[in-house]
Amino acid sequence: MLTSSLAILHDNSSHGEDNYLTRDLGDGNFLDVVLDGVTGHGGDEASGSVADGLNRAAISGPEDIVAVLEEMNAEFHQVGGGRFLLTTASAALYLNGRLHIVSVGDSPIYVIRPDGYEQYSGRMGGLIRLGVSKAVGAEATLSVFQTEAELAPTDRLVSCTDGVSDNLLGDELMQIVRAASDAEAASEQVKTLVDQHIEQGRDIRFRGGRFRHDDETAIFRFFAG
Template sequence: RTIYMLGSTVATFQDNSAHGEDNFLILDLGNNAFLDAVMDGVTGHGGEEASQSVVDALAAASIKSPDDVVGVLEEVNAEFYQVGGGRFLLTTVSVALFLEDRLYIISAGDSPVFTVGSDSFQQLAGRVGGFLHAGVARAVGAAETLSNLNRAEIGPAAGDRLVLATDGVTDNIMVGELVDMIRAASTPDDAATQVNGTVASRIEEGALPAQLGRRFRHDDRTGIFRFFNT
């Protein structure tokens, strides 16, 4: 059998004190394969139940391809829509699936995913830095069919760093700042501590850098930081 060379280490943080609607999942699929996911349940629309339901469905599934992930999300979407009619049971989801040295991103809604290399970064899902919230319309549960899933695929290299977050993180830190923090970190734990600490201190001050142009958005925040290595 093929030996896949790329391993990884991972760290997370979560502060769910604002609404209690963020969720995340980390699955070790064996042979260095993994599934990482973040969900941001839509406040006032059954978000807590919705985000937990997506976690449960992904954790229970047998996932051997990106299409398996899509299948789970389509099934959950149909259930949510049947019960909530597009108004209740809504959540974003961003999934990073790593199989055979390929990284597949599948997302609905605006929770960002990006990779950071030594001299570049690539946003693979969601939005970063305070654009209009178009995410709800694309959330799981918002429409009868999940037709506008965002999908991407890359081949990461050793030294690349993968970040999944909810907008409680990325609305309060500029992209450049975040990329610099990830790049400067020596371990995933280091990255998680640095990013979480920065957001926490901004909550305390109640203010953001001028470029973000407004007061702090108080929201749940979740981050997954994964560093690829050989």
């Protein structure tokens, strides 16, 4: 069974609509969730409500996460009609030696390994755009992405919102996290680079050629055997 340490980057100063959740489920098991409320569409209330729902729920498998998301989606869609109360939700559940990923929307999750990385949801550097139709609350029927992955003691897990991923390239994130001495160092170095990019303003490698101000949230988790 793996053990892990974590650090959290959370800067909600742009819109105040990101949320996150980390839960220690015992015996090395955990749940990490990042949520990016859609700006101008009740995103702060939506992301906070989903985080609260997942924090209260009994979690014994990925199906419990899906059940909460479907319940919240039905409630949001009934109240907001698909135009209000919208949020992404990307969850990384480590349970009994397996990593389960459950995602709605474009908040990415990465497993960074010694020789590369895998992106299991979302986008990086603004190159892939999933519309708000994929958000919790947007449609009467929720579309949920699910997959599983193996983890090794040398792997590192990053879950983040697009305020981080739209302002970094995948290779930049991989290099920082792989070289960092611990999760806290990775969090600090990513925050520094994101801020530098935003101050710089433009880069043709990124969507629209411009870095952008947004809420920034990322959960960094480093593993040991």
